Amino acid sequence: VQNAILLLIAGHETTANMTALGTLALLRNPEQLAVVRDTDDPGRVALAVEELLRYLTIVHTGRRRVATEDVEVAGHLVRAGEGVILVTDSANRDPEAFPDADRLDIDRPGVRRHMAFGHGTHQCLGQNLARTELQLAYPALLRRFPNLATAVPDEELRFKDDMLVYGLHALPVTW
Ligand code: HEM
Structure with a gap:
């Protein structure tokens, strides 16, 4: 059962x-949305997906480790x-690793x-499946609905900031 839940x-x-x-992130950055929608280069879409993964860092669980020996980190x-919780959200917005990290690029x-x-060792088991799904989904959605837009003002969007996986409770759209 635990495996099924996982x-x-x-x-x-x-x-x-x-x-x-x-x-939503692409709708807020229409020039970048147009690239994902219109490019014929799957490599360009793949890099856009990596940047969205970095920028959004939606998984706020797992990432716990226990040191098996003394280790010095930075x-x-x-x-x-000792136990450690790896704050990958901050790592992904570290300006030393990613200049202008709060910007989608x-x-x-x-x-x-x-x-x-x-x-x-415990990094995501499904990462290549996830990449494939997202590399197919964004261009397909944006090509099928080229006039896609949010149907409510941004202030009305409800974000899942109290859950293990971050996201939107709903994204009402028009097309
Ligand atoms: C955008 C999609 C996804 C993101 C951002 C994501 C992210 C993560 C993260 C951050 C971890 C914890 C890694 C750690 O503790 O160091 C994890 C673990 C895991 N993920 Fe994903 N994941 C995604 C999709 C998937 C999919 C599609 C599957 C399976 C079909 C999957 C299966 C797993 C499993 C089984 C683990 C536990 C691995 C272990 O503890 O050895 N994930 N994922």
Whole structure:
């Protein structure tokens, strides 16, 4: 049962929320939306998806580790047996790693170094499936509905800021 719950949340909540939230992010950046919609280059779409994954960092769970031996990270000693929560959301907005990190930029150099799928042995098992779904979904949606727009003012959108996976409760649109 636990495995089924894991795959439902890890495998469905994630990509479903990325689809809605990523679409909103693109609607707020129409020039970048036009590139994702109109490009014939799947590589360009793939990089746009990586940037959306970095920018949105929707998974706020997992990412917990226990040190098996003393280890020094950036001048801080983590002792054997101590627990650590890896704050990948902050890592993905680290200005030293990603200049102007609060801006969506689908042409961002080095975006593939993001931590949206975690890092190390337990990094996301489904990341390549997720990438494939999103690389297909955004261009397909935007080409099918070229006049897509939000149907309510931004202030009325309700975000899932109290859940393990961040997203939108609903994204009302017109087309
Ligand atoms: C945009 C989509 C997704 C994002 C952002 C995402 C993100 C993450 C993150 C941050 C972790 C925790 C990694 C860690 O603790 O270091 C994780 C773990 C996991 N994800 Fe995903 N995920 C996505 C889609 C999927 C999909 C589609 C599946 C399966 C069909 C999946 C299956 C899993 C599993 C099984 C784990 C646990 C891996 C382990 O503990 O060894 N994920 N994911």
